Amino acid sequence: MRKIKIFDTTLRDGEQSPGVSLTMEEKLAIAEQLSLLKVDVIEAGFPISSSSDFESVKNIAQKIRDVEIAALARANYKDIDCAWEALQEAEQPRIHVFIATSPIHMKYKLQMNEDQVLERAVEAVKYAAKYTNNVEFSAEDASRSELEFLYKLFEKVIEAGAWVINVPDTVGYAIPQEFGEFIKKIKENTRNLDKIELSVHCHNDLGMATANTLVALKEGADQAEVAVNGIGERAGNAALEEVLMALVTRKDYFEDLVVTQDTTKILKLSNMVSQFTGMVVQPNKAIVGKNAFAHESGIHQDGVIKERTTYEIMKAESIGLNSNKLILGKHSGRHALKEFLTSSGYTVNEETFEKLFIKFKDLASKKKNLNPLDVEALINDELYKTEDYFKLKYLSVTTGNTTLPTATIKIARGEDLIEKAACSGDGPIDAIFKAINEIAEEENITLISYKIEGVTEGTDALGETTVKLKIGEDVYVGHSVETDITQASTLAYLNALNKYMTKKLQTTKK
Ligand SMILES: CC(=O)SCCNC(=O)CCNC(=O)[C@H](O)C(C)(C)COP(=O)(O)OP(=O)(O)OC[C@H]1O[C@@H](n2cnc3c(N)ncnc32)[C@H](O)[C@@H]1OP(=O)(O)O
Ligand SMILES: CC(C)C(=O)C(=O)O
Numbered sequence: 001m002r003k004i005k006i007f008d009t010t011l012r013d014g015e016q017s018p019g020v021s022l023t024m025e026e027k028l029a030i031a032e033q034l035s036l037l038k039v040d041v042i043e044a045g046f047p048i049s050s051s052s053d054f055e056s057v058k059n060i061a062q063k064i065r066d067v068e069i070a071a072l073a074r075a076n077y078k079d080i081d082c083a084w085e086a087l088q089e090a091e092q093p094r095i096h097v098f099i100a101t102s103p104i105h106m107k108y109k110l111q112m113n114e115d116q117v118l119e120r121a122v123e124a125v126k127y128a129a130k131y132t133n134n135v136e137f138s139a140e141d142a143s144r145s146e147l148e149f150l151y152k153l154f155e156k157v158i159e160a161g162a163w164v165i166n167v168p169d170t171v172g173y174a175i176p177q178e179f180g181e182f183i184k185k186i187k188e189n190t191r192n193l194d195k196i197e198l199s200v201h202c203h204n205d206l207g208m209a210t211a212n213t214l215v216a217l218k219e220g221a222d223q224a225e226v227a228v229n230g231i232g233e234r235a236g237n238a239a240l241e242e243v244l245m246a247l248v249t250r251k252d253y254f255e256d257l258v259v260t261q262d263t264t265k266i267l268k269l270s271n272m273v274s275q276f277t278g279m280v281v282q283p284n285k286a287i288v289g290k291n292a293f294a295h296e297s298g299i300h301q302d303g304v305i306k307e308r309t310t311y312e313i314m315k316a317e318s319i320g321l322n323s324n325k326l327i328l329g330k331h332s333g334r335h336a337l338k339e340f341l342t343s344s345g346y347t348v349n350e351e352t353f354e355k356l357f358i359k360f361k362d363l364a365s366k367k368k369n370l371n372p373l374d375v376e377a378l379i380n381d382e383l384y385k386t387e388d389y390f391k392l393k394y395l396s397v398t399t400g401n402t403t404l405p406t407a408t409i410k411i412a413r414g415e416d417l418i419e420k421a422a423c424s425g426d427g428p429i430d431a432i433f434k435a436i437n438e439i440a441e442e443e444n445i446t447l448i449s450y451k452i453e454g455v456t457e458g459t460d461a462l463g464e465t466t467v468k469l470k471i472g473e474d475v476y477v478g479h480s481v482e483t484d485i486t487q488a489s490t491l492a493y494l495n496a497l498n499k500y501m502t503k504k505l506q507t508t509k510k
Contacts, residue, residue, distance in 0.1 A: 061090035075124035098138035129161025172205025199223035
């Protein structure tokens with residue numbers, strides 16, 4: 001039997017998805033869920049890339065136990081020092097050093113030749129190994145690199161102290177059979193590779209990240225680098241839920257491979273990542289899409305009623321879908337909500353619980369059929385909200401086919417200064433956003449996307465609103481869940497602005 005390690009890079013490569021910017025609280029919440037799912041390694045960030053990445057890695061390293069915490073570093077002393085500083089309080093720290101090895105990357109990007117890259121890689125791994133014996137080395141763009149060069153380089157970095165060798169398909173170029181052969185050759189021709197761990201990190205540019213990962217594991221790789229919902233640079237990374245469920249569901253095929261994760265935590269984690277990143281999961285997405293366990297056509301429904309396995313290869317409960325048997329509604333009391341929180345893995349103090357209970361009752365009285373996802377969205381909103389610098393006090397919107405859409409809004413700014421604005425717009429939402437901008441008085445705010453989706457079906461569905469604002473150089477994702485879509489849009493816009501203000505005020509204090 002061979003234990004496969006699941007290395008999650010949602011917080012590092014996942015956060016490299018265009019337009020995604022997670023707050024520290026959101027990153028910590030995701031890390032907590034990853035730890036409940038029992039991933040083996042959490043790549044918490046790339047500390048040198050920004051002070052907020054540094055702080056997030058540090059925070060996660062302090063708080064998340066029983067999991068290896070990795071931090072990324074280029075092959076230079078400054079990056080490695082910074083990664084190590086951020087990892088100081090980690091129970092099981094890992095420094096992840098990388099350098100590109102393909103002719104294209106070496107020639108054009110690094111402007112280095114093979115000897116220089118080899119020397120730099122060895123020097124960097126030796127340096128990182130002074131801090132910890134848990135050093136991972138990645139040969140960026142390995143799948144487009146010369147094999148002979150990789151054998152030599154890997155041997156040297158293993159000698160220098162690397163404990164994990166990672167083979168990334170950085171640009172998602174590999175084809176499964178070919179990638180399997182590639183891994184096999186690396187295993188056969190690299191001296192001492194059997195004494196350490198071999199990893200793969202596959203991107204999805206041609207839609208083959210999961211397939212490439214699985215074939216590599218079958219050929220002897222020990223670790224799969226994945227991200228929740230398959231998010232990541234460009235078309236994303238191999239999806240955690242796909243790799244994991246493939247290994248579990250096709251145990252007959254992957255007979256000698258063992259994974260130790262709790263798959264029932266998948267759906268909650270997927271929802272959280274989707275909510276915080278604003279990257280909505282496509283309905284037909286494998287494992288976590290809302291259609292993944294739904295049957296629409298009669299012949300399929302008939303089959304499933306007679307015998308579930310006719311059309312289902314996995315149980316919905318195995319990923320945490322419908323596992324909660326308590327029906328929450330407007331007649332539910334504190335005990336039921338507490339039970340829901342506990343069984344969903346949330347721990348809250350009494351004060352937060354009371355706030356949540358009031359919000360829950362309010363929601364339940366507006367919405368007849370509460371679904372567990374509605375309640376989870378409400379909990380996430382309450383638990384991981386940012387400081388409310390701008391607070392909504394009053395909102396009135398008039399619109400109609402013969403009326404100019406107009407929004408009147410009152411917002412508490414900072415401690416207690418109440419400001420008022422009234423604006424008209426192309427539609428009610430446009431009018432609301434203009435009125436908020438008038439009060440916020442921030443220059444260079446650009447709305448780059450606005451999305452509203454029903455969390456559940458029906459006209460009383462919760463509107464899950466996601467707003468992305470570009471302010472200066474950064475993108476801020478605001479999120480809100482309400483039954484009233486004008487209110488949801490206002491709160492999502494304010495949420496994005498509050499994230500911006502939190503960052504701005506933190507920077508001013510420093
Ligand atoms: C495949 C991957 O996912 S790699 C991780 C990608 N993630 C990121 O890039 C995170 C966000 N990045 C950033 O914030 C910035 O790029 C920073 C802070 C990391 C670096 O910023 P800058 O110092 O301004 O450099 P910039 O990004 O413009 O260029 C990268 C430099 O690193 C060099 N470099 C790239 N990879 C490596 C490496 N693995 N080891 C050593 N040097 C490297 C490049 O050659 C270039 O060097 P040059 O300035 O001498 O030409
Ligand atoms: C840093 C490495 C592992 C990476 O993200 C890639 O090559 O895609």
